[in-house]
Amino acid sequence: MPELPEVETVRRGLGVLLGSGAVVDRVRIRRRDLRRPIPRGFAGRLAARPILAIERRAKYLLWRFPDGWMINHLGMTGTWRVANGRPADRHDHLLIDLVDGRRLAFRDPRRFGLVDFVPGDDPHRDPGLARLGIEPLDPAFDGPFLGRAFAGRRVAIKTALMDQRVVVGIGNIYANEALFRARIRPQAVAGSLGPRRCARVATACRAVLEEAIEAGGSTIDDFRHAGGGRGYFQHAFRVYGRAGEVCPECGRRLRGGVVGGRATVWCGGCQRG
DNA sequence: TTTTGACCCTGTAAGC
């Protein structure tokens, strides 16, 4: 389940794999019906053109081409791999052949992913990208920013943190982990947090994401690097997926529940307010 | 306007 660290890890992996000067030969679409249909004419936008760069915005991979951007969201189960000579898997929905003979395959069993093309210089013309909030590793993402963003909001802090219109890239795993580090209950009302607690949340978010990127992202079920490898941050999870186990800080049992429709884990002793 | 919850989809695990 790729969140910001996993997408960033895939981006870096693809950059290493492709290097500079990779040129698309042809594109084959095996299934169009992803989260939204891959548009007609998509393949022709990429064919015979160089991949100039692969950037990241939120959980989106942005593939820069001379005429525009391939927008790619991994959804829940999207992965890229080099599939030289191997028969296509039934979940390989997009195949990109490079002129050097290599083949990139986008595999997404649950088809929550997205592939689209935005012509021109600005990928934020895509409606999905246009609504996105601040990057959590941006220096402007701090306590005062969260204080302003949460003002008047009655939703749970965990729900607010996962709202991509506020801050991008934080999904269920890192929301759980960040709030544990910040020692704030996931159910706390976002608008009730004072400046000090907002600062703790911002600091915890940044720390947990940076550590996860350093470790190469997480591997839960479906996530794989572009090269097929696994990330290692799951070994550092302190609460996610550990409801009923012992809190690593205080020894109480970690509690499990649902906040905002998502599985949530917290420590009733360490996380208050 | 804000918040909540259903929905999309499929692999996995648990229960019978």
Place this chain on the structure above:
DNA sequence: TGCTTACAGGGTCAAA
């Protein structure tokens, strides 16, 4: 063993 059911989750949209 084989079948059914519940669950996981990011983003979107309709309903409250």
